[in-house]
Amino acid sequence: MKKIVIIFASLLCCIGLSAQKYNGIVDKSVAVVGGETILLSDIEAEVQQMRASGASSDKDMRCEILESIMETKLFLMQARVDSLTINNDMVEGNLTQRIDWFRTQLGGDEELEKYFGKPLYKLRQEWKKALEEQSLTEQERYQVAEKAPTVTPYDVQKYIDATDPEDLPVVPVKYQMSQICIYPDREAAAVAVKEKLLSLRERIMNGEKFSTLARIYSEDPGSAKRGGELGLASKSIFWPAFSDAAMALKPGTISQIVETPDGFHIIEVIDKRGDMFNARHILIKPQYTAEDREKAFGKLDSLKTKIQEGEITFELAARFYSEDNATRTNGGQMADPSTGSAYFEIDQMKPADYNAVKDLKPGEISEPVESLDNEGYLQGRSGNLVYKIIRVDKILPAHTATFENDYTQILEKVQESKQMEAVDAFLAEKIKSTYIVIDPMFAECEFSREEWNKRK
Numbered sequence: 001m002k003k004i005v006i007i008f009a010s011l012l013c014c015i016g017l018s019a020q021k022y023n024g025i026v027d028k029s030v031a032v033v034g035g036e037t038i039l040l041s042d043i044e045a046e047v048q049q050m051r052a053s054g055a056s057s058d059k060d061m062r063c064e065i066l067e068s069i070m071e072t073k074l075f076l077m078q079a080r081v082d083s084l085t086i087n088n089d090m091v092e093g094n095l096t097q098r099i100d101w102f103r104t105q106l107g108g109d110e111e112l113e114k115y116f117g118k119p120l121y122k123l124r125q126e127w128k129k130a131l132e133e134q135s136l137t138e139q140e141r142y143q144v145a146e147k148a149p150t151v152t153p154y155d156v157q158k159y160i161d162a163t164d165p166e167d168l169p170v171v172p173v174k175y176q177m178s179q180i181c182i183y184p185d186r187e188a189a190a191v192a193v194k195e196k197l198l199s200l201r202e203r204i205m206n207g208e209k210f211s212t213l214a215r216i217y218s219e220d221p222g223s224a225k226r227g228g229e230l231g232l233a234s235k236s237i238f239w240p241a242f243s244d245a246a247m248a249l250k251p252g253t254i255s256q257i258v259e260t261p262d263g264f265h266i267i268e269v270i271d272k273r274g275d276m277f278n279a280r281h282i283l284i285k286p287q288y289t290a291e292d293r294e295k296a297f298g299k300l301d302s303l304k305t306k307i308q309e310g311e312i313t314f315e316l317a318a319r320f321y322s323e324d325n326a327t328r329t330n331g332g333q334m335a336d337p338s339t340g341s342a343y344f345e346i347d348q349m350k351p352a353d354y355n356a357v358k359d360l361k362p363g364e365i366s367e368p369v370e371s372l373d374n375e376g377y378l379q380g381r382s383g384n385l386v387y388k389i390i391r392v393d394k395i396l397p398a399h400t401a402t403f404e405n406d407y408t409q410i411l412e413k414v415q416e417s418k419q420m421e422a423v424d425a426f427l428a429e430k431i432k433s434t435y436i437v438i439d440p441m442f443a444e445c446e447f448s449r450e451e452w453n454k455r456k
Contacts, residue, residue, distance in 0.1 A: 030439040031066060033073040042069060045126070048116055052102060063445035066438075067452060072137050074430040075144075079136035082143070091131045098127055100234035108232050108273055144426045145419035151411055159414050160403055169401040169413060174343040175357065176394040178332035180303060180317055181324035181373065182296040182387045189286035193264045197257050197284055201266050204254055210268045210280050219263065220283040228268075228280035235275050246279050247272070288385060293370065296387035300368040304389050307365065314365070314391050324373060324386065333393070337374045343396065350383075357392050366390045431455065
């Protein structure tokens with residue numbers, strides 16, 4: 001029911017040197033890179049964030065963090081030389097996301113401050129500075145990568161000739177498909193859900209426990225077993241309609257019906273603290289009847305027959321009868337919403353779609369199938385129920401990449417390799433030419449770049 005909040009970790013977390021080794025040590029400088037000083041507290045702060053986010057690694061946590069920070073400092077110094085500017089919108093957005101995530105994970109502002117041992121305003125200042133430096137660092141890293149030589153067809157052919165055929169990229173089987181979609185009667189299903197929720201709300205108002213009814217009727221599996229309780233969390237991690245309704249309620253009061261992309265809810269607020277709240281909810285999703293399915297399948301069967309008998313083309317039938325706005329205007333041709341590509345690898349296809357077409361040849365049309373649309377994908381959820389027939393337009397068999405057929409794919413691989421080489425060369429040169437001191441307490445670290453090991 002919550003929106004997916006993606007947290008980008010800049011470092012890997014790992015185990016090795018024990019935390020106890022650092023207990024009782026006063027904060028000190030553990031490395032100097034040019035004019036930039038790295039403090040022990042900088043590393044410990046990253047350790048806390050990595051552990052709070054549940055990250056882990058099989059190497060030494062603090063060694064990896066130190067190496068990553070030292071690399072960041074090299075890019076940061078060059079970014080300042082190049083007079084790059086901070087992307088303030090990105091910084092503010094990431095800062096809000098980071099704070100809200102930790103507040104939710106740790107249980108509010110007080111618990112967050114207790115965990116990190118600092119007031120929230122101080123954490124905000126420190127994290128903002130770190131994100132500002134990250135903004136400059138990422139821009140400089142991108143600029144360094146972009147300075148890599150442009151890949152030419154000669155480079156691509158040279159890569160193919162120099163690479164063992166077994167080591168060349170394998171292009172998986174890909175499908176190009178078109179579809180005709182019919183939706184069930186969503187309005188009627190929504191009315192039925194609202195009537196059920198109104199009945200439940202009335203029962204609660206008449207004295208029945210919200211938590212008891214949530215356990216019985218809520219279709220949110222994560223919270224239903226807890227009587228619908230979501231736990232104290234930032235309003236930003238929920239759908240806006242849900243957050244707005246919850247924040248408008250007084251503790252102990254029950255909302256009217258609230259619609260989100262997940263379905264329909266009634267909400268009871270338990271506690272509010274600033275822009276955080278703890279609430280119970282009952283979620284019910286629209287359900288569709290066998291009659292909806294039979295009606296849609298009958299229409300799709302009829303269209304399939306007309307197409308096969310030549311009465312109408314698939315493209316024309318899609319334009320006139322398909323209810324999927326994203327594909328009907330181009331004759332039903334499907335496209336991957338994440339890439340825009342007209343070709344789908346098997347793992348990019350919805351399971352129901354693949355099962356419908358896996359035994360078909362190009363030009364053949366599937367039986368009617370119950371599947372999901374892409375509307376939910378674009379909103380961060382699974383999708384809406386839809387009935388469809390699918391035509392296989394083309395099948396590209398799995399094969400080893402070749403210059404003739406897969407030039408773009410190999411070009412991207414070679415370009416990426418050259419960009420990585422440019423970044424490696426930049427770091428190697430900067431490590432060699434920059435004043436660097438690493439504290440003996442990190443003498444046992446085995447850094448991934450040999451250049452760092454030579455500076456210990």
